[in-house]
Amino acid sequence: MKPKYYITTPIYYVNGAPHIGHAYTTIACDVMARFKRLDGYDVFFLTGTDEHGQKVEKAAGDAGMDPQSFTDGTSALFRSLTERLKISNDDFIRTTEARHKASCQALWQTLAANNQIYLGGYEGWYAVRDEAFYDEGELTTRPDGTKVAPSGAPVEWVVEPSYFFRLSEWGDKLLEFYEQNPDFIAPASRRNEVISFVKSGLRDLSVSRTSFTWGVKVPDDEAHVMYVWLDALTNYITAAGYPDAGAERWGFWPADLHVVGKDILRFHAIYWPAFLMAAKLPTPKRVYAHGWWTAGGEKMSKSLGNVIDPQELADTFGLDSLRYFLLREVPFGNDGTFSRKALISRLNTELANDLGNLAQRSLSLIARNCDGRLPGDDLATAEDADLLGAANALVEGVRARMERQAFGDALEEIWKVIRAANAYIDHQAPWALKKTDINRMRCVLRVLVDVLRIVATLLQPFMPDKMAAMLDQLGVPTTMRQIADLEHRLAEGVALPAPQGVFPRFVEDAE
């Protein structure tokens, strides 16, 4: 039986249209999911939308719509982006679905039964516009005596009854959990932040609201709806079938990886494992907090007009090229500055020149000098062995880096081999060998095909369509494109299709 692998994106909050940040997270997860499938895992890849809360209720009201119709529309935008980016998710969850409401209520009842929830009162300075409470110290007092939040929103003192989750009891257990699972929070710098936060002491968490109604009803107390994060985080077990432990997908829980933006790490690394431990459910294995793309160092915003549209980029440069760039340019976890110039440079230098041209020159030599048929792999010099050895070692090298979500490092390892292959073809000069030693020429070309096959196989998760085309060119049957298939040699004498460039150079319109 195949080992299981469960990976999630966050569920996206539907109060705005999807942008490059959403695309980035989802693409990274897609690459990871595809890699695991390629490596023989039974993968469950989940994404979806988070649709409750006061902001959504208000946005719907402003639009003159009921919340459900409103979120039907915005959720569809996210689903559509997922489809247009050809994301390979296995499910798309919405928090407004019946299965999810039932799951949240079941989790609540379990927590309540375990004495983890009690009714109390929450009071403080509240800004309706921000949907947030503020500490006294964060507020500024205007000349007219009114107090405003840092955002400038007016605040008022409110008192509301609220259920609380006994988070304060979980601090030590969380610290022990982090200690015993050093890879739970990544990258490591984020781990330190979370640990220091927990060490500073946890307060009980308000987990219900009475100030609005657009949410999951608290069982047995319909005046309350659940706090949005308790609702949202639960989606990860809902999709796995919770509370039905006999569900087919329950075998996927606990999740292997939750990929999140760095802004929501705390919820995933502290609240979520605390909720799960309190409910006596298994905790996820890892949470990875990635960074942001900025536009020229500025945070993207609609008002600045510098929002980067992933669809436009995919249309202009190609989806696979965009995927490659996003994961290659910046270490996952770091912030990155988006620039078209850098994108074009990566595409032309690495995809077109290094890889595309290598394949093209190798394959056209075969087309012209080997009757378009794959040569045999009978003899090997030290140079052949070196290059093939480096290519074969990629499997382990890439696997180890993918395991840490070091996407850029994984690609760099692959490119080291591609550069070595370019040096190899130049040094071996098969175009000269064809006049002096035709058998040696055939061997050199076969080595190149074998190396390209390994490279293209491993690159499939990053660039599914482009690598499918390259593997077609290399004569690799569609049934032989898994990592495990690399142990089987390609049959000699197979007819290859006429070579065709896989990565054309991108030439900017002269203006």
Add this chain to the structure above:
RNA sequence: GGCGGUGUAGCUCAGCGGUAGAGCAGGGGAAUCAUAAUCCCUUGGUCGGUGGUUCAAAUCCGCCCACCGCUACCA
């Protein structure tokens, strides 16, 4: 303010105790199979500053400077 991190070639970064590295950019050369792509050689750094530990420090420690992150109930 507290805790943590970063500061290395023009740019992006690796190295983290033993004579400064990669990619890109720049310069010179080779080749012409190939998407004018490729290959070879090469310029370039007092490794933020300053004290100290050590036979030896980019690498360990102290202080200083600059920048960044976290510092709970919007998501």
